[in-house]
Amino acid sequence: DPKIIQKPKYLVAVTGSEKILICEQYLGHNAMYWYRQSAKKPLEFMFSYSYQKLMDNQTASSRFQPQSSKKNHLDLQITALKPDDSATYFCASSQQGINNQAPLFGEGTRLSVL
């Protein structure tokens, strides 16, 4: 019974389009994160949120925008998609910050940009 739900599991998009990746966690955690995994960079940190506020951002491009409408939601909007954006995007969460508890990861959304 997955406690971190990512939707959709698979996503195919055309270059230049916009997509939203959904993440919900039912663990009561206060911190949420996005990571990206591709052939070029195995696991790359993107964003961290704590109590719905952005804490860390290591994504150079403004085409990636996290959105937190509720405490247990952290969606990822990607605009002007490029083939290089093709990757698996993992959402994760932890009770508090990372140094208190290792984040738990969702099953990922596999994005292919044609």
Add this chain to the structure above:
Amino acid sequence: GEQVEQLPSSLIVQEGASVLINCSYTDSASVYFPWYKQEPGKRLQFIIDIRSNMERKQTQRLTLLFDKKTKHLSLHITATQPGDSAIYFCSASMANYNVLYFGSGTKLTVEP
């Protein structure tokens, strides 16, 4: 930023063997080191962690050693089983930052 390196990149062993996965990091400010396991097409699964004020941690068949002076960790897995086949990731985080830096992974294959 922090850089985490893992060696070897892949390992193939026979069931029952022990394996050692090495990990090194660059930033002395890193204080927390969780390890994860990822089976093909699956999510990352937390397996063991250690903090910089510890030297050793053991759970069942996993032993994690930490050397703060050399900035080096090693994960020892004993009595391997085919179900241990996966990619193992070392990671590091610094105090007051909610960022995990990952190594490139070690692909372990355990043959029956």
